[in-house]
Amino acid sequence: MEGYLEVVELLRELVEIDSVNPDLAPDGGGETAIARHVHDWAVAQGLRSRIVDGGSGRPNILVGGGSAEPDAPRLLLCGHLDTVGVGGATDPFTPRIEGDRLYGRGAYDMKAGLAASLVACRDAERLGFPGEVLVAAVADEENASLGVQALLPGLRADAAIVTEPTELVIGVAHKGFVWTEIEVTGVAAHGSRPHLGVDAIVRTGPVLVALQELERSLARREHPLLGPGIVHAGLIQGGQEASTIPERCVLTIERRTIPGETVSDVEAEVERLLDRCRTADPALVARSRTLLHRPAMETSPKEPVALALGGAVRFVRGEDAEVAGMSYWADSAFLAAHGIPTVLFGPGGEGAHADIEWVSVQDTIDCARILTETARSLFASLTR
Structure with missing residues (x-):
């Protein structure tokens, strides 16, 4: 458990970076600084990391951990780098922890899910899983989803989890x-x-x-x-x-x-x-x-990724995971339309797009553990 406290420190670092989408707020910091931070963190952890920009000034990051063999199974974890504007928030880029809550712009939507994905990717590398965990940290989800669309043509994965906040519910559909x-x-x-x-x-x-x-x-x-x-x-x-x-x-x-x-x-x-x-x-x-x-999205709850995720929730939390539809739209629709079986899963909290935003610290830690266990289970089922 102690090792997973690193995910909280990484989350704090991400919240401290202004990554407000500049198409939503002209003075927004954009994704450049946070993309560089993710890249530097990944390299320092011994992971493969590549910045994908194409001269747009709106970079995406691809981080890989585990087996990079061409035929190895691949689990894609996808999260967005940008946030909405700060609105009337006070000190939005100064993360603070009160009890189980970590406050700050983007903490809930969705830097906690991104931090959990990166730690799970790192652990897949350290544990020598027979597959690759690939993290796509994408730009512009809060506006036109330019980031995930730019990555799609060359993207290959056997399954994907978009780590939007779901309250640790497995999201298999959204409008x-x-x-x-x-x-x-x-x-x-x-x-x-x-x-x-x-x-x-x-x-x-x-x-x-x-x-x-x-x-x-x-x-x-x-x-x-x-x-x-x-x-x-x-x-x-x-x-x-x-x-x-x-x-x-x-x-x-x-x-x-x-x-x-x-x-x-x-x-x-x-x-x-x-x-x-x-x-x-x-x-x-x-x-x-x-x-x-x-487009809307729908994935069968019997897909291997959904089953592996459900088993991982039971392993980490000691309880059955709820399977449900999500009220919001997410980049998951693009991944599913690309032919990748996709679900949503992330920590709980409150305040998406609101002045006061927080994410559960324990959920964030559990999310990293669950994603790691999901990768282990999924790769085992795909390599039998």
Whole structure:
């Protein structure tokens, strides 16, 4: 157990580094400094480490431990280097421990999971496992996931664990999302002469009502782990000033998808919604376009990686692991779509994207032990 306290020290070091995603906060530190720290730590531990940048200034790190033979089984542990902005947090880069809680920006989301992955990789090297534990520490997960997408073409693994915070639950599914912009066009006019104009904001009203109806219809089809797909209006913008009939209103909606639903399905769904609105109001001029989409993910709980992880939880914690779906989206969707059986697993805590963020110290220690035991068990099953 004492050796695993190193994971807490590594976590403290990672929290001390400002790695706020610069696309979310212009003054964010980005991934360069934390990537260099991970690289230096890995080299000092005798691990293979490579910085993958490509001149973008948003580096990823690949760290390997254990057998590097071409035919050896490989377990990929994936975590992101970046965090969201600090918001109203006080001393966000000064980690402090109070009881079982380590506070600081990124402690929970997800530097604890990354630290646990690196220690597990190091231990796979020291214990001489008949396989390789590869850690992908990626950039930009909190925005556009540029990091994991850059690594995918050359990435090979028999299984993957994304170490997002799951409260030590094995996550075998999560929803995807589609962001859609709906633009309603009207005609500007003086506010005292509304008969000369077309109010784009007023004509957006029926579209919002139709979204409520869509939400109710989605509730009739549920995924066993994730529940139904959901939709909400995230942004609305329109008008120039109070005395002018607005000529434009732009509504941005988010549709959270369940496994089996595609971006094409959602685009057709939105067009049907607008067609109904146009039928009710022939003067409605509206168009939609997809801004960003990410797939849902689902992995069988009977996959070897899920079974090995469940066995490792029992070995370390003395209890059966819960298997569930996660409420958030993660880079796991890209890995699964790449053909790598993928699950999520990480420590517990609170405050992802909030002003006060903390992670459980004991969970972080246990997570490192569980990941190490998972690698041992998985490699044993794959090399029989």
